[in-house]
Amino acid sequence: MSETGLPKSVRIVEVGPRDGLQNEKAEVPVAAKIALIEALALAGLRSIEAGAFVSPKWVPQMAGTAEVLAGLTRVPDVAYPVLVPNMTGLEAALAADGVGEIAIFGAASESFSRKNINCSIEESFARFEPVVAEALGRGVRVRGYVSCVVDCPYEGPIAPAKVAEVAGRLYDMGCFEVSLGETIGTATPGRARAMLEASAARVPIESLAVHFHDTYGQAIANIHACLQAGVRVVDSAIAGLGGCPYAKGASGNVATEDVVWLLHGLGITTGVDLDRLLEATRLACDAVGRPPSSKAAQALLARAG
Numbered sequence: 001m002s003e004t005g006l007p008k009s010v011r012i013v014e015v016g017p018r019d020g021l022q023n024e025k026a027e028v029p030v031a032a033k034i035a036l037i038e039a040l041a042l043a044g045l046r047s048i049e050a051g052a053f054v055s056p057k058w059v060p061q062m063a064g065t066a067e068v069l070a071g072l073t074r075v076p077d078v079a080y081p082v083l084v085p086n087m088t089g090l091e092a093a094l095a096a097d098g099v100g101e102i103a104i105f106g107a108a109s110e111s112f113s114r115k116n117i118n119c120s121i122e123e124s125f126a127r128f129e130p131v132v133a134e135a136l137g138r139g140v141r142v143r144g145y146v147s148c149v150v151d152c153p154y155e156g157p158i159a160p161a162k163v164a165e166v167a168g169r170l171y172d173m174g175c176f177e178v179s180l181g182e183t184i185g186t187a188t189p190g191r192a193r194a195m196l197e198a199s200a201a202r203v204p205i206e207s208l209a210v211h212f213h214d215t216y217g218q219a220i221a222n223i224h225a226c227l228q229a230g231v232r233v234v235d236s237a238i239a240g241l242g243g244c245p246y247a248k249g250a251s252g253n254v255a256t257e258d259v260v261w262l263l264h265g266l267g268i269t270t271g272v273d274l275d276r277l278l279e280a281t282r283l284a285c286d287a288v289g290r291p292p293s294s295k296a297a298q299a300l301l302a303r304a305g
Contacts, residue, residue, distance in 0.1 A: 014040050014048045018050065024241060037080070043279070107148050111154035148181070150195055213242075256277065
């Protein structure tokens with residue numbers, strides 16, 4: 001930690017090509033996804049979600065993930081994780097080109113779990129166990145996601161103790177890292193920090209990440225509060241891509257450009273080159289046919305002309 005109480009470096013997990021694009025309405029071709037991922041890697045991001053092995057019936061934007069992985073020109077020391085919901089997804093991932101990391105997706109809300117992955121929280125763990133065991137046995141790292149860590153669109157506020165319980169079970173199962181997802185963007189800094197601190201009492205803080213949406217414009221403030229509590233990994237999406245189909249009015253993920261601007265302004269090392277990141281911003285915006293939601297990207301692109 002630095003003298004200010006903030007970490008000296010932060011790893012950004014770029015979720016735009018998966019969590020971001022999966023909820024975008026515009027169809028994005030495989031070639032455009034490959035170009036975006038490669039641009040993100042060249043900008044210095046070292047963990048980039050490359051897609052998901054899910055049913056194209058339910059998540060059409062993730063069709064072609066195997067083709068994306070096969071077409072990538074990979075950068076050394078960059079992870080290209082993919083989401084898998086079950087054993088069928090894992091089998092497809094293992095058959096794809098060069099998958100070394102997967103992610104599984106649970107919830108701290110019983111109602112959201114049933115709506116999103118069609119099973120209870122307890123049933124989700126029964127589903128995850130063989131996936132994690134098989135992946136680890138094949139030398140594939142596993143990252144866990146917990147959604148609705150502050151509020152649920154169906155249940156309202158979620159108790160921090162419940163979030164800590166789900167995060168702890170994922171960690172105990174073998175997830176090297178657990179991302180705490182604030183799915184609908186209603187959190188404020190005090191609530192975000194309380195949630196994180198409850199989870200950090202159950203999972204080592206270095207194995208926790210935060211994942212905020214920016215519906216009410218609080219994502220950057222929430223991240224800053226969590227940095228003060230010791231978190232060292234932040235999820236974000238280029239250009240603020242994404243949203244939540246289950247939460248009315250929920251906007252996209254916190255934008256990578258805004259996160260980088262915050263971290264660099266605090267003197268925190270990220271390894272990301274902001275000028276090169278803007279090249280990825282342009283690709284992302286071209287792919288979805290709209291401007292970035294990122295305030296930093298808007299300002300920097302306007303300055304660049």
